[in-house]
Amino acid sequence: MTERIKCAIVGASGYTGQELLRLLLVHPQVELVAATSRQEAGKPLSAVFPRFRKLPGAELPFMEPDPDAIAATGAQAAFLALPHGVAAEIATALLERGLKVIDLSADFRLSDADVYEEFYGHPHPAPALLDEAVYGLPEIRAGAIREARLVASPGCYPTSILLPLIPLLEASLIDPATIVANSMSGVSGAGKKADVSLLFCECNESVRAYGIPKHRHLSEIEQELSIAAGESVVITFIPHLVPVNSGIATSTTAKLTEGIDPAAIGEALESAYGDAAFVRLLGKGGCADTKNVTRTNFIDIGWAHDARTGRVILTSAEDNLGKGAGSQAVQSFNLIFGLPETAGLQTA
Numbered sequence: 001m002t003e004r005i006k007c008a009i010v011g012a013s014g015y016t017g018q019e020l021l022r023l024l025l026v027h028p029q030v031e032l033v034a035a036t037s038r039q040e041a042g043k044p045l046s047a048v049f050p051r052f053r054k055l056p057g058a059e060l061p062f063m064e065p066d067p068d069a070i071a072a073t074g075a076q077a078a079f080l081a082l083p084h085g086v087a088a089e090i091a092t093a094l095l096e097r098g099l100k101v102i103d104l105s106a107d108f109r110l111s112d113a114d115v116y117e118e119f120y121g122h123p124h125p126a127p128a129l130l131d132e133a134v135y136g137l138p139e140i141r142a143g144a145i146r147e148a149r150l151v152a153s154p155g156c157y158p159t160s161i162l163l164p165l166i167p168l169l170e171a172s173l174i175d176p177a178t179i180v181a182n183s184m185s186g187v188s189g190a191g192k193k194a195d196v197s198l199l200f201c202e203c204n205e206s207v208r209a210y211g212i213p214k215h216r217h218l219s220e221i222e223q224e225l226s227i228a229a230g231e232s233v234v235i236t237f238i239p240h241l242v243p244v245n246s247g248i249a250t251s252t253t254a255k256l257t258e259g260i261d262p263a264a265i266g267e268a269l270e271s272a273y274g275d276a277a278f279v280r281l282l283g284k285g286g287c288a289d290t291k292n293v294t295r296t297n298f299i300d301i302g303w304a305h306d307a308r309t310g311r312v313i314l315t316s317a318e319d320n321l322g323k324g325a326g327s328q329a330v331q332s333f334n335l336i337f338g339l340p341e342t343a344g345l346q347t348a
């Protein structure tokens, strides 16, 4: 049997950290050697998360997020499930110690430090690493991810918007100036923090838009759409909070390019993702539903064309903690280490 790859999860007590624990504790090619939390340091994983009791590795104690101590465990790769700002500092220290880093935060997703400062409100903590970081959408950048030392795993909303749109923009099937994306996210998307607006009675049985008109995810969405379109793209993005634990449903519309047969939409999606392990195409008229993707690494995508308005309608669904965060990061990890892309991720 080949040696298992030693992995660390930094920020393992939060929501995406817990999702990474769920996947990596049973990943056939991984040995989890470090899991950090300042608040839970010293306690075994199983004491903090009883759902992991009796799984191999569940008695590993949480440790402090100290880069020297993490490197001393022999970890070859670190998943960072930390707040932005904090992640960049720890990433720098771990890269210096020879680890590969898969960062779930927004710190390395933007290639321009000025755009980071505009959207995140503080100067970038490690601008020298921005050129090297690879935006970790495996369906689009598998080749670069395989060679990467530092992967910036995409945000949850961006994944659900970018994957349906990129093939259409690359083939000039839609007008980039007309894109509108409405997304609905479960509450775990906000992380495991005390915040009055996230209390049960503030969210349950209620739906609200937020973050308009310039949610911070617009920065990476527009960056990646602009690359696909070969021109600067600016879109309207309206996120909503819905009373479910996890899952993102996104509905995106854009005008079909004049003279294009609507059937080209389905053909472009099929050509881009027909062989993709984790993209499930629902075809014309298909409406993606979060209940089919939660706790998986799948994203489901459907499409329609409204002849009355000339607009294409795309629907997509993913788990914000899965394809939108933890499992997508594991998909990149698999590519970096030359494992089957699906290793440890075939859950339903």
Ligand SMILES: NC(=O)C1=CN([C@@H]2O[C@H](COP(=O)(O)OP(=O)(O)OC[C@H]3O[C@@H](n4cnc5c(N)ncnc54)[C@H](OP(=O)(O)O)[C@@H]3O)[C@@H](O)[C@H]2O)C=CC1
Residues within 6 Å of the ligand: 010, 011, 012, 013, 014, 015, 016, 017, 036, 037, 038, 039, 040, 065, 080, 081, 082, 083, 084, 086, 104, 105, 106, 154, 155, 156, 188, 189, 190, 191, 192, 193, 320, 321, 324, 325
């Ligand atoms: N939730 C989601 O759906 C998604 C989240 N993301 C991004 O992933 C990252 C993690 O998100 P999420 O899991 O939701 O966050 P949580 O708030 O749930 O967890 C944050 C984790 O980081 C640790 N942490 C917090 N502050 C520090 C610090 N200063 N130094 C070291 N460790 C710290 C916490 O543990 P402790 O305080 O005990 O140290 C905890 O383990 C964020 O950047 C988020 O934006 C990306 C995609 C989707």
Ligand SMILES: CC(=O)N[C@@H](CCC(=O)OP(=O)(O)O)C(=O)O
Residues within 6 Å of the ligand: 084, 104, 105, 106, 154, 155, 156, 157, 185, 186, 187, 188, 189, 190, 191, 211, 216, 217, 239, 241
């Ligand atoms: C519901 C909810 O609050 N969602 C979060 C998205 C969190 C996230 O994915 O953060 P990054 O990708 O930027 O790391 C938000 O809107 O801020």
